[in-house]
Amino acid sequence: MILHSRTVSLLALGALGAICLPGCSSEDKPEQALKPLALKEQVSNIVKSADGYAVNWAGVLSNANPWHFGEHVVATVVGHDARGTEVVRMDQPLDAVPPGGSLAFTGQATSAEKPAKVTIQYRPAKWRPAARIASAFQRFPISRTQTLRQKDGTYLITGYVGNPYQLPASSLVVNALLRDKAGKLLAGGSTFVDDVKAGSPPRFILTIGGLPASTKVAKTEISARTWGSTGRPYEDLALGGAMPVHTVKPTTEPFAVDRSTEVVTQHKE
Template identity: 80%
Template sequence: MIPRSRTVSLLVLGAICLAACSSEEQPVQKLRPLALKEQASNIVKSADGYAVTWAGVLSNANPWHFGEHVVATIVGHDAKGAEVVRMDQPLDAVPPGGSLAFTGQASATQKPAKVTIQYRPAQWRQAARIASAFQRFPTSRVQTMRQKDGAFLITGYVDNPYSVPASTLVVNALLRDKAGKLLGGGSTFVDEVQAGSPPRFILTVSGLPKGAEVAKTEITARTWGSTGRPYEDLALSGAVPVHTIKPTSEPFAVDRNTQIVSEYKQ
């Protein structure tokens, strides 16, 4: 039999251990910063100076978190290093384990010799669903047509894989050469996108260098907004079933699985 004094001592020691364990801080999950995978910029003469266009792709390596309230800063310097153009561009939320294509345009009174894209660190928020729940918005019947002025007219259709309508989607077009190098891009908006009724989008990409050979047009669509809430609401509503038509073939007279099992037992 354990003496009462020893029992009390053990209880006190256990309470101290529990208090110490509960006071320990939980390990903080380390999140990887967003990465600017690609960027391209072009400068052309315009009526009021120079038109500066750019395109970029941000990637999010964190499979459980949205990168929100991201702001890209585009800076152009002349040949002497003086800043001639600067613009802050708020970006849409970067989905978990996904990427974000973005494009933009600004005006400069003097010609920049170099344009760079930087971005402020994202604010992270854990997603309510796994990364695979955030499906791509399918695009179809995409056409890219070069215009007489050197610009590219791009048309197509964008669909919604979810059961509820998407209020606003941003459609981005990235143009690439034969080697896959990013040349430039453009963006547009489509509203009230319902599953099975894809609306048409039309956008123009201008400002590419003379003689640029476009070999591929890459179209992506995403929800609009600096937070991932619109995308999350769609994912929580559930995706539309892929197969909704009943089979038309006659059923088997004998279940093959049952037949195989019975033959195996014999």
């Protein structure tokens, strides 16, 4: 009788252990796979130059991951002639792509022969969790912009870039993308501004060339971002805090009596 009881107990313990194993496992669950960056748009223009041909390009990378920076991204620009022979190749290190955001980039290279086709590819990003939520990475405001077509067919773009954060931004990249009436990307250009402090927006000036004479530009899309292959500069600004939205003291006199207290008192009576 005692032997039978011990056998039943052992069988019960074995069954309990089998049930507990899947739920009590200490192994960590695999992390959710991150989505790769997406090259949403790309365009290139080729013009004759003193050294051969100037190849200009612009593109937009999108990051669908709301909690991670896409870092150490490198774009590879390749041009082939009409026979399919490679005539130009350039690796362009890009700035970090913010969480849930996008990255506009532009570049230029010189080719001895005229490319018939130019393509942009990129190496996969290295992902790093962001120190703040996506909404903490605010846009750098752009104001008082002008787009002026010059006599030589180039476009002169000017404006001012602000800083929404309390800490100064040591260096920002300003990108301008030209679009037609339908929103199609036509060309782009970039420049740098340094020591950008809140309340003192510096002026930027850049030139975009290489467009055909028949091109009709309907819109200029301008954005600014921190410079560097990692998101650390952007994170440092966000961790330092944003400037308060309302910085002007009210000019009206305060109420002599708190109206909310008065209403509550009357309601009780």
